[in-house]
């Protein structure tokens with residue numbers, strides 16, 4: 504991959520500034536090719552992703568609902584999740600205040616070309632790449648060595664302290680959810696916690712200003728997450744997040760103080776595809792802006808991942824090779840978002856000449 508100095512990303516406008524300028528059309532770099540446009544008949548507006556009551560997961564019927572949600576959707580909303588409404592509201596308010604600051608203020612925390620932390624456009628690596636109609640602030644949170652304190656906004660004043668508190672709570676929720684997800688797979692509740700070591704946690708705040716031509720652009724390109732689980736908090740403005748289900752895009756309608764959970768690539772690999780990381784994207788609209796605060800929770804970088812032996816059988820042959828998670832993370836963040844393409848990194852090529860035992864970790 505090109506080094507940071509070699510990456511040329513061309514002119515990348517700040518979409519909030521474009522919106523502020525009262526543009527009636529959108530620059531060419533945002534206009535998607537036909538298939539990639541959000542309109543069309545493959546949007547299934549009436550379907551809903553499942554809603555799980557976390558407080559009820561000690562009961563078999565709710566746990567079964569969670570299993571079905573993981574098997575059939577890879578996406579669900581959680582309510583009764585134990586995180587106080589006030590903390591969610593405060594985080595949302597401060598994130599919004601940050602995005603409302605003048606551009607010069609936000610640019611004090613710049614994301615380097617090809618970088619992943621700070622304010623700017625992540626996943627842009629070339630001059631001819633289509634751009635997302637979105638501004639981002641991305642920050643590494645845990646473990647401490649991934650933090651870049653200079654990129655943590657000092658305005659609004661309570662931003663840092665609130666993000667710290669928020670992240671502790673979200674981390675607890677991820678751990679609890681992973682324990683329940685393990686149960687749904689017939690594994691000991693501590694399986695993922697033990698395996699992940701000191702988990703990596705990062706946050707990305709996405710701000711989608713209104714767009715004059717929403718039918719031509721995407722807020723965020725279709726992708727799966729490189730995490731184990733992702734926790735997404737969204738404001739109540741509109742349904743901008745869409746999830747793929749049976750080839751159609753299903754909008755995720757905001758529920759007050761619920762959190763959207765999705766399974767990431769690590770869980771797909773560990774379960775040998777029993778559970779899958781599901782493609783999703785964000786769309787924009789011409790009336791309203793939209794904000795999301797997204798936490799990625801993933802294994803420690805030094806963890807070796809591969810399908811757990813429980814999931815490799817004669818009927819379900821090993822589909823992923825063993826790899827170092829840090830290496831996968833680097834692979835993920837040095838490519839543009841493009842559906843589930845990054846997971847090709849781990850797929851065992853069916854026409855390989857190597858004996859499966861040589862590739863699969865569990866034999």
Ligand code: OGA
Pocket residue numbers: 707709723728737743744783784785795797
């Ligand atoms: C992400 C993501 C969707 C959204 O940040 O990985 O999928 O609605 N965001 O912001």
Ligand code: NI
Pocket residue numbers: 726727728733783
């Ligand atoms: Ni995502």
